[in-house]
Amino acid sequence: MTMQIQQIAKIAKARILCGEKENPPISRAFASDLMSDVLTLEVDQTLLITGLANVQAVRTAEMSDINCILFARNKRVTEDMIEVAKENHMVLMQTTCSVYHTAGLLYEAGIKPIF
Amino acid sequence: MEFDYEINGGDFSRAGFASSHLKKILKQVNIDPKVIKKIVIALYEAEVNIVAHAWEGLIHVKIDPGLIRIEVQDKGPGIEDIEQAMEDGYSTASETVREMGFGAGMGLSNIKNNADDLQISSRVNEGTELTIVKKLY
Numbered sequence: 001m002t003m004q005i006q007q008i009a010k011i012a013k014a015r016i017l018c019g020e021k022e023n024p025p026i027s028r029a030f031a032s033d034l035m036s037d038v039l040t041l042e043v044d045q046t047l048l049i050t051g052l053a054n055v056q057a058v059r060t061a062e063m064s065d066i067n068c069i070l071f072a073r074n075k076r077v078t079e080d081m082i083e084v085a086k087e088n089h090m091v092l093m094q095t096t097c098s099v100y101h102t103a104g105l106l107y108e109a110g111i112k113p114i115f
Numbered sequence: 116m117e118f119d120y121e122i123n124g125g126d127f128s129r130a131g132f133a134s135s136h137l138k139k140i141l142k143q144v145n146i147d148p149k150v151i152k153k154i155v156i157a158l159y160e161a162e163v164n165i166v167a168h169a170w171e172g173l174i175h176v177k178i179d180p181g182l183i184r185i186e187v188q189d190k191g192p193g194i195e196d197i198e199q200a201m202e203d204g205y206s207t208a209s210e211t212v213r214e215m216g217f218g219a220g221m222g223l224s225n226i227k228n229n230a231d232d233l234q235i236s237s238r239v240n241e242g243t244e245l246t247i248v249k250k251l252y
Contacts (some may be wrong), residue, residue: 035216039156040225052216055162059131060216063138063159065152082127090136 001110002027002045005068005091011109012095012102014070018082019091024067028112031103035060043114047106051099053077058084058092067091072099116140117156122165122172124191127215130166133174134159144178146251155230157247160222160229161187167212168192169242178251185247194237201227201235 009016016043020092022044031049032038038048038060047068048061053075061069068091071077077094085092095102107113118140120133138155142148158174165172169191177184194200201223208218227233230247237243 032218034219036221036225039160040221040228055128056130056155056215056217059135059159062135063152063155065148098227101189113214 001112003109003111005093007109007114008068008070008106008111009093011105012070012093012113013097013105014093014095014102017077017092017094018085019068022067022089022091024091026068026111028114029103029106030114031099033099038064038066041066041114046114047111048078049099049102049106051075053081055081055084058088058090061090062088069093070095070102072097073101116178118176120174122162122169122174122189124166124168124170124172124189125188126164128145130162132209133162133176137176140178141183148252150249151192153187154249157226157229157233157249158187160183160226161185161213161245161247163217164222165189165191167215167217181251183249183251185245187245187247188242190242193239194235194243196237197237198236 025043026047029047033052048066051072053071058081063109070093074096132153134155141151145209169189172189175186204220206218206220234246
C-alpha cells in the first residue's frame with residue numbers, strides 16, 4: 001500500500017511547506033533525530049519523521065533517496081532547508097504533533113515501519 | 116571525469132555540497148540509483164567527518180569507466196586508533212556535532228559498508244586520508 005503526501009498530511013495534521021506538486025508515493029516511515037541512523041537505511045518510498053530541523057536533515061534525506069520529511073512539534077523550517085528541498089524535488093511538511101504522536105497516527109493508518 | 120571539493124571544518128551549513136553535486140553528475144551518466152546512493156552516502160559521511168572533526172579538507176573524485184575513486188584528505192586531529200574508530204558506537208564527536216544529528220560513531224563503518232574498498236591512514240595532529248573505491252556497474 002502506498003499513500004500520497006496529501007493523505008499523509010491529513011492524517012498527521014501536517015502542513016505542506018514545499019513540494020506539494022511532487023508526488024512521491026509513501027509506503028513506510030522511519031522516525032529519528034539521529035541522521036547517522038537514517039544514512040544506514042536501504043529502502044525507498046520512505047517518509048522521515050524527525051524533530052531535528054536543520055539543513056543536514058534535508059541533506060541526509062537527499063543522500064538517502066528519501067523524498068519526504070515531516071518535522072514534528074512545529075520545529076522551525078528555515079529558508080535554506082526549503083531551498084535544498086526544492087532543488088531536490090523533496091516534500092517538507094510540519095505538524096504540531098510530537099514524533100511519537102505523528103508516528104502513531106501514521107502507523108494506525110497503515111504506513112509500515114522499516115524494522 | 117575528475118572533480119575537486121574544498122571543505123571547511125566546522126561549517127555544517129555547507130556539509131553535503133560535494134555529495135549533492137556528485138549525485139547530480141552520477142544521475143546524468145545513468146548509473147544505477149542503488150549504486151549512486153551507496154556512493155553519495157559514503158561521500159556524505161566523509162564530508163560530515165571533515166566538518167565535524169577536521170580543520171579543513173580536500174575531496175578528489177575520479178570517475179573512470181566502471182569505477183569511482185574518492186580521495187578524502189583532511190588537516191585535523193587525526194585518528195589515534197583506526198580500528199577503534201571503525202567500531203560502531205565509538206565516537207569523539209563534540210556536543211555540537213551530536214546536536215546536528217551526527218556523532219553516533221557510525222560514520223566510518225557506514226562508509227565501509229557502502230564502498231567496495233576503503234583505505235584509511237592517519238597521523239595524530241596532522242590529518243586523515245581516506246580512499247573510497249566503488250564499482251559503478
